[in-house]
């Protein structure tokens with residue numbers, strides 16, 4: 261049995277069928293067309309008219325396909341298949357030419373439809389990305405609007421974290437992830453009372469205990485937002501210290517994670533160099549001394565060295581849209 265498609269390289273299925281019918285060695289072999297659904301009724305009639313025993317339109321259920329094939333073989337064995345001795349139709353060439361034209365037009369239409377669908381898909385993906393970006397920035401704005409002491413903090417920490425990630429040669433996707441985590445690292449502070457955030461003097465022990473809850477709370481808030489779920493460990497651990505004296509889990513060294521370690525340095529540097537409710541901003545030089553002093557105790561020493569290089573050499577230009585890369589990465593994760 262010969263089972264042939266129609267649209268094929270070198271020669272199409274009609275030409276193949278015609279050649280088989282004209283060849284004494286092949287003409288008695290049952291010829292079956294198996295072609296896509298865009299073939300029209302007249303193509304089927306034409307194929308059968310050439311001597312094919314069946315014209316099966318794709319797609320066909322596999323079981324049904326096998327059943328059909330078995331029936332044809334049985335008829336063949338029992339001599340029930342009609343002899344395929346149809347003479348070559350004088351209009352055959354005209355039909356074949358017309359067929360090619362129709363096929364090309366149908367394919368062109370299919371390509372056009374696909375291009376249209378693709379454009380619509382790209383637009384809806386872009387809309388979705390814009391929406392997600394706006395949503396993240398709305399959360400950041402909500403936090404920064406909560407208190408004048410939080411204004412600008414998330415964006416500055418994101419900037420320092422991004423520069424540090426660049427300095428230690430992380431790739432664009434990782435830099436984007438660090439940046440997103442940095443933008444949202446203090447989101448748990450949305451759950452804190454304003455009088456604690458704005459308190460113009462040092463916090464009591466009880467108040468400080470409440471403030472510490474913001475790290476775990478931030479991770480919990482984002483955990484319910486599926487695309488952001490995988491950045492929650494860095495947010496939970498952005499106040500952990502290398503010697504285990506941090507919070508909320510008191511973990512040490514590598515357990516803290518690279519991204520949380522980056523956030524901790526960026527966050528601490530900005531906290532020192534910005535005004536606080538209970539003190540004015542301190543100098544960059546003082547912050548550098550603090551980083552050095554607590555390197556290996558509070559901060560990862562490799563990251564401290566890298567951040568000091570960033571401060572010495574100046575900030576570098578980031579040549580890609582980190583937010584967009586991050587959102588693209590998140591959407592891929594979601595699709596999987």
Ligand SMILES: [Fe+2]
Nearest residue numbers: 445446498499
């Ligand atoms: Fe924090």
